[in-house]
Amino acid sequence: MRSAIQAAGRPRNQGEIVAERNRFLWLGTTPWFHRWSETLEGEKSMPYSAEVSRTNPSCFLFLIDQSGSMEDAWGGEQGGKKADGLATIMNRMLQNLVLKCTKSEGVRDYYYVSVLGYGAHVGPALSGGLNGKELASISEIGNMPARLEERTRRVEDGAGGLVNQTIRMPIWFDPVAYGGTPMCQAMRAAKEILERWLAQHPNCFPPLVFNITDGESTDGDPSGVAEEITKLASSDGNVLLFNIHLSSHRVEYPIVFPDSEAGLPDQYAQLLFRLSSSLPSYLQSFARLESLPVTDGSRGFVFNADMVSVINFLDIGTRPSNLR
Amino acid sequence: MAYAAEISRTNPCYLVFLIDQSRSMGERFGYGEYSQSKARGVADALNRLLQNLVLKCTKSEGVRDYFYVSVIGYGYPVEVLFRGVLAGQDLVPISAIADHPLRIERRMRRYGPGESAEIALPVWVEPKAYGWTHMCEALRWAERLVTRWVVDHPHGYPPIVFNLTDGGATDGDPRPIGEVIMGKFTADGCVLSFNLHLSTRSSRMIQFPASDVGLPEQYAKHLFAISSTLPNQFVNELRQEGLTLEPGARGFVYNADLTALIHVFDLGTRTRQSQLR
Secondary structure (H helix, E strand, O other): OHHHHHHOOOOOOHHHHHHHHHHOHHHOOHHHHHHHHHHHHOOOOOOOOOOEOOOOOEEEEEEEEOOHHHHOEOOOOOOOEHHHHHHHHHHHHHHHHHHHOEEOOEEOOOEEEEEEEEOOOEEEOEOHHHOOOOOEEHHHHHHOOOEEEEEEEEEEOOOOOEEEEEEEEEEOEOOOOOOOOOHHHHHHHHHHHHHHHHHHOOOOOOOEEEEEEOOOOOOOOOHHHHHHHHHOEEOOEEOEEEEEEEOOOOOOOOEEOOOOOOOOOOHHHHHHHHHOOEOOHHHHHHHHHOOOOOOOOOEOEEEEEOHHHHHHHHHHHOOOOOEO | OOOOOOEOOOOOEEEEEEEEOOHHHHOEOOOOOOOOEHHHHHHHHHHHHHHHHHHHHEEOOEEOOOEEEEEEEEOOOEEEOOOHHHOOOOOEEHHHHHHOOOEEEEEEEEEEOOEEEEEEEEEOOOOOOOOOOOHHHHHHHHHHHHHHHHHHOOOOOOOEEEEEEOOOOOOOOOHHHHHHHHHOEEOOEEOEEEEEEEOOOOOOOEEOOOOOOOOOOHHHHHHHHOOOEOOHHHHHHHHHOOOOOOOOOEOEEEEEOHHHHHHHHHHHHHHHHHHEO
16 A cells, blocks of 8 residues: 555556555455555556456457459469468467467467458358357367368478478468458448447457458448447547558558558558557557557558568557456 | 579589678577577588588489589688688589588487487588678678689579678678679579578568568668579479569578578579489
8 A cells, every 4th residue: 555655646557556466465356456546546547558367358350351352362463362361361360369368277268359251241250160150269269270271391400401390270261252342341240249349348458450451342431330430449448440451463562550641552541541540559569579660640550461561460469468 | 594504513503601600690599499599500501401412412423513612601700611621612512522521410300299310410610600790701702702603604503692691791781792793694694692681589580572671670671682583493482382472582581590591591402403414
């Protein structure tokens, strides 16, 4: 209690709160203590700082463009198909997320994940046992890949040479490329999932929505629904909506985390920019760690992304600021 | 078609290795149970490569000089890295390499999870990490060697220069001399200049980019600038191995780990197998 009084008047960081809680843990009154210390402070903590824990999980939503044009090569004629590349990225990202949440006793449900595809249909896009599931916990995802695929790669062998290593890659998400781009319908579905989630988890770390698309919406301007999504909030801050636009030809460079519309090549890029939330400071820090130039105005937006940009964006975006 | 010349004893293949031996090369490659110092990793990879080349060239009557090799270290001093009988020789035929390893070491090679077996690894190059990064001086030496070679072998497969470094040159801007090297040519194509930047942190590797836009440091952009565009044969092989390459991909890897380094060595020399006459 003495240190809380000493600390009154300056912003408390998460570490201090945890340290104090540990000292009073024997009281078994953690949530109570939290409220007590905040009342004494008389000031709210910063947004996007809630702890992510099993009792207070957060969630990620992925809206994946599955329109016919995703059949085209990524970056001109020489690359593989966008849908295939994106499926590989999504599977690896889910695997990494499962690993991040894995502790000695198993996978802890720090996160819930929704993957919605939008092309000929709009709906949950995971395969296998999770087929049709709108929102799955990370442990369910860890336990139920649709299948395991064997890949061989070569790694160094301890004596200057290479040796074949067979790894089993879990597959949850299969590529689909057929139909139009009903982005508005996808965003409306996302909004419903978010509203239900926030009703059940009002103090969670705000959900993040990643919209990954290679082209324009075919069912109208998504600005209205997007705005409604970003108005949704938990007590820790507003839902974040990030947009990743996949390049069709490799003449232009990827534009990563821009902070203004100036310099964006066309109206569509500007639209997606306006639909994207600004990066909260913890994500700005992660971006800077990767030597990416960001400012306070940088948006969670990549235009003309190549595979590497998408991988890095998703890696940064799904990094926890506060995993307990 | 370029880069398709037959490799024969009259038109051998020439490989130049420029090895950064500055102080920082004593640091480890990333983390993990198998990590080791960059200098040791590079020395192992080079010795294994030379062993493989010797094997490739061994026929019933002996070792045929399909390959010539130069190995220059640039920490302090900038020098030829062969020792013993080969000391000071900046252009060595593969038969001489076969005859004069410094010694044979017994090393454990991993064959699979939990399985290792002993192999005999001849040692020609030893790890060293001392001094600053005199890359420009090493590049000027390489330029003299390559110039002499293309004059003597105007129709053969062009020389390949591998520059292995973990940072930037401390003796100037490597771009002018690097560009001169890339401008040398035989009838079969321009000299190939591959640059491998070796990582210390386990952060993201950038393999064979087509532009320097994603490269975070100035010296990395310089290394990119002095890396040749990959010939089609290399691009096809890399794509078959599952890498996504853009048109115009260069022979440059940023933050390479040891596996990537060995891969590039393998790539740079494997293709030649089908062309040995």
